[in-house]
Amino acid sequence: MFTIDLNSNRRMERPFFLHDGIGYGCCWLNGTDARGRRTQAKVVFDATFQNLYSDQEIEGHKLLEELPFTLELAGTPTPDTYLSAEGYHAHVINKKPLPSYAEVFSDVVRNLDAFIAFHDASGTQQEQTEMLAAYVVSTYLINEFHAASYLWFGGERGSGKTQASIAASKMASMGVFTQGTSTFASLRETAALGGLIFCDDFENWRGFEPDKKNMFLSGTTRGASISLRRQGQREGDWVTEHVPVYCPKGFSAISSPDDVLASRSIFVELRRSDDGERTGRSPTNVADWPVDPMLVRDWLWLHTVQLLPKVESVRKDIEGRIDLSGRDRDNLLPLLTVARLVELSSGRDGLVDRLLDLAKRNADQRESLMPPSENEVLIRCLQSLMTTRNAGPIPTSDIRGAFVRYCENQDISEHSYLEISPMRIGQMLSRLGFNPSASHRNRRSWMISETDVRKACVDQGIVFPEADDAEVEQLAPSSTIFEIWKTDAHYDSASNIASKPAAPWD
Known part of the structure; x- marks a missing residue:
């Protein structure tokens, strides 16, 4: 029955x-x-x-x-990333007292400070280390929040990104430090259990296998999963499997995150340091740690179990205190909740306010250093191109050329911008709501009007750009629309005889 x-x-x-x-x-x-x-x-x-x-x-x-x-x-975490047998025996079975939550947080700060040198005008070494420590500790509480942010280490080669990534991973909940070559199959259990996955050298993420790419980009909302089809027990049977991918994730890369990733990221800018004491240590050497990372993981693991009933009320208290909304709130809420729990443990206020103030300064500095978004550059180019040519569709290749020239003129050195492909330009135009011309299948071109550009500006929250004459001159393509079409031969694949394309204004 x-x-x-x-x-x-x-x-x-x-x-x-x-x-x-x-x-x-x-x-x-x-x-x-x-x-x-x-x-x-x-x-x-x-x-x-x-x-x-x-x-x-x-x-x-x-x-x-x-x-x-x-x-x-969903499985078993990677060894040495969770509560150790020694920690379980000492504190759970033999009831050895735990250090306070505030003391453990201070140990996380000390450990990070031993390996990472922050040379950032937006905050002191202590402030930046506290912010990073709050992120590391928040990985244990991720299931109590509706969204998880990315941790992004950026900076030139030799700035300590890998060292910082390893140090953070070793103290995080079920933290795994991996290279871009790791497969989805090797990471899926960590993601399903809610552990931190830190991917080093993330520049080439667009070339990842589809499942791995989906895991990294779609797991920021609680309950998120990806669907996989696998062979059933009987031949010919296929089963749909839903793999949970909601978990904290970290990345390190020389380049900056794109618009989507940036909106979900806690960004940490690292620079080359002449601090020989910090750079001479290695997080893979336990002797270089002020506090053994295994002890820190054990203490955080056990404190998390005890603090779970308090997290919701503390989170609601923080939500009522901060004037943030949307993704800014989602990104900071776990960190600020940890900070408040630390304050309650120590009996001293101030950490929440310090993190909020630092987050604002980081955002202001990041905005001043970040290049304009791809969408903003594209809209700027479209507005300029409309002033240089007759009415009619604009070829994708011309738009791509103007995009690159704008980046060169504005000293935007982002590799992904300078090497942008016509296909990427077409994808962006489509997502912004622009329509291909009637002859798009023969010659890829787009119908662009000032009304369309203004609407795209409103949708993207961008001020409608007003290009000056000098800038228009710089962005103008080398040939007119008529010359481009006159020299672009089209061939009938069957007869291999050149056929005249339809005029772009037809």
Whole structure:
């Protein structure tokens, strides 16, 4: 007889879980069974450290079947990225007191400060390190927020991006540091469990395999997943699998993030440093850490289980205090919630205000340093091109040429801008709402009017540009529309005889 599962919504799918106002945590312990064979035990414990459960027979532990909810974890995290057996034995079984949450946060700050030299006019070394520490700690609480931001380390070669990425990953929740060559299959369990995935050298992300690219770009909203088709148990059967991808992610790259990524990113600008003491240390050498990163992970793991019931009220308190909306609020809310929890632990205020002030200064500086968006450059070029040619469609190649000339004239050195392809120009025009001409299939060109450009400006929040005569002269293409079409031969594939294309104004 079929029995309806009335507890389908009470599933622990990630290592941290809030059930009936009580926090629960999970970890994996290596050991030996009754026959002396090496094996691994899956363990669940509550915030009191009194109720312990396991899938193995361990003294003082109940069976997992006795949990008040269903345990359905997506897999096992990468080794050495979660609560250690030593930490579980010391604090959960033997009840050794934990350092305070504020003390652990200070240890995260000390560790980051040991490896990263910030030379940024927008904030002091202490302020920037506190901001980064708040992000690292917030990775443990990501399931309690509706959105997760990216952490983006930018800077030239030799600025310490890789060192900073490794240091942050080693203290984050289930943090994995990876190169661009890693496959989706190797990262999917970390993403499904909600761990931090940090991808070094992210410049070439557009060349990633589709599933991996989707995982990195679509997992910023809680509940996000990607659908995969895989072979079923029987030949010819195919099954749709939904892989959760909501998790914190970090990137390092020489280039700046594009518009979409930038809107979701906490951006950290790094520069070459002559601080030999910091640059001489390596986060892969445990002896170089002021506090062992394993201890920091253990303490944060256990504190998270105990703090889960408080997070919602603290988050709502922060939402009421900050004057932010949209993605700016989503990006900072986890960090500010951590800062407030630290304040409550230490009994001293000030950290939330410092992070808010630094975030504003970082945003102002970032805006002054960032090149205009691709859309803004494109709209600027379209407005200028309309003043240099007769009525009629504008070829994509001409628009691309004006785009590159604008970047060169404005000293915009972004590689992706200077090497932009006609296909990318066409995609941008389409997304901005411009229509291809009637002859688009024979000669790729676009119908552009001042009304269309003004509408695109409104949609994108861009002030309608007014180009001066000198700029129009610089952006003007070398040939007129008539000359371009006259020299562009079109061939009938069957007869290989040149055929005259329709005039662009037809």
